[in-house]
Amino acid sequence: SQTIHQWPATLVQPVGSPLSLECTVEGTSNPNLYWYRQAAGRGLQLLFYSVGIGQISSEVPQNLSASRPQDRQFILSSKKLLLSDSGFYLCAWSVPASEQFFGPGTRLTVL
Amino acid sequence: AQSVAQPEDQVNVAEGNPLTVKCTYSVSGNPYLFWYVQYPNRGLQFLLKYITGDNLVKGSYGFEAEFNKSQTSFHLKKPSALVSDSALYFCAVHGSGNTGKLIFGQGTTLQVKP
Numbered sequence: 205s206q207t208i209h210q211w212p213a214t215l216v217q218p219v220g221s222p223l224s225l226e227c228t229v230e231g232t233s234n235p236n237l238y239w240y241r242q243a244a245g246r247g248l249q250l251l252f253y254s255v256g257i258g259q260i261s262s263e264v265p266q267n268l269s270a271s272r273p274q275d276r277q278f279i280l281s282s283k284k285l286l287l288s289d290s291g292f293y294l295c296a297w298s299v300p301a302s303e304q305f306f307g308p309g310t311r312l313t314v315l
Numbered sequence: 316a317q318s319v320a321q322p323e324d325q326v327n328v329a330e331g332n333p334l335t336v337k338c339t340y341s342v343s344g345n346p347y348l349f350w351y352v353q354y355p356n357r358g359l360q361f362l363l364k365y366i367t368g369d370n371l372v373k374g375s376y377g378f379e380a381e382f383n384k385s386q387t388s389f390h391l392k393k394p395s396a397l398v399s400d401s402a403l404y405f406c407a408v409h410g411s412g413n414t415g416k417l418i419f420g421q422g423t424t425l426q427v428k429p
Contacts, residue, residue, distance in 0.1 A: 210358075236414060236415040238415075238416075246403075246421060246422055247419065247420075247421045247422060248359075248405070248419045250416065253414055253415075253416060255414055255415075261414070292356075294358055294359070296358075296359075298415040299415070300414070300415050301347060301366075301409060301415065302364075302415070303349055303361045303364050304349075304359075304361075304415065304417055305361060306351075306358035306359040306360070307358050308357060308358045309356070309357065309358045311356065
């Protein structure tokens with residue numbers, strides 16, 4: 205069966221520090237991968253998606269970047285965090301035209 | 316443009332009563348529709364989907380949803396609510412192309428009171 209992992213579960217970082225969040229998927233090949241941010245327990249904002257290794261599409265201009273160095277690994281990064289980057293970050297995977305499966309999330313607090 | 320609307324920020328229901336969480340959509344072509352549930356500080360869990368076939372779709376934890384093409388709706392239902400059903404519920408529609416992107420509604424908080 206397929207599983208998706210995210211780490212860390214929680215993170216507290218100072219403004220201006222770098223960020224690296226990691227997501228890995230097991231039990232499937234060539235998945236579509238997604239990064240979302242959720243603010244205040246409400247709506248989801250799609251940040252990036254990837255349909256293959258090295259292929260990254262950005263949905264909104266911002267202080268973040270994403271990379272997919274391996275088929276089942278998706279990394280969310282920032283060189284310098286802003287207060288507004290605080291939120292709940294969710295990674296998800298899917299096969300085309302099917303449901304997405306979400307990881308457990310990372311709670312990021314920028315102070 | 317494709318969109319999803321969940322008109323209610325919160326739905327309150329007594330335990331044992333039936334519940335409905337509303338969702339309407341706007342898409343070009345045939346819609347692929349999904350429902351997810353999210354408990355506090357957790358990722359989203361997939362409940363059910365409509366791709367084609369029967370308009371009444373059954374999913375996890377006793378939930379079901381009815382696809383209504385004429386009303387462009389996909390309401391989530393459960394015959395008898397449990398306190399443990401209290402959570403945030405999201406409706407989503409599959410976007411165009413093969414990226415697998417989903418367009419999510421803003422979410423509805425379901426509060427089931429004992």
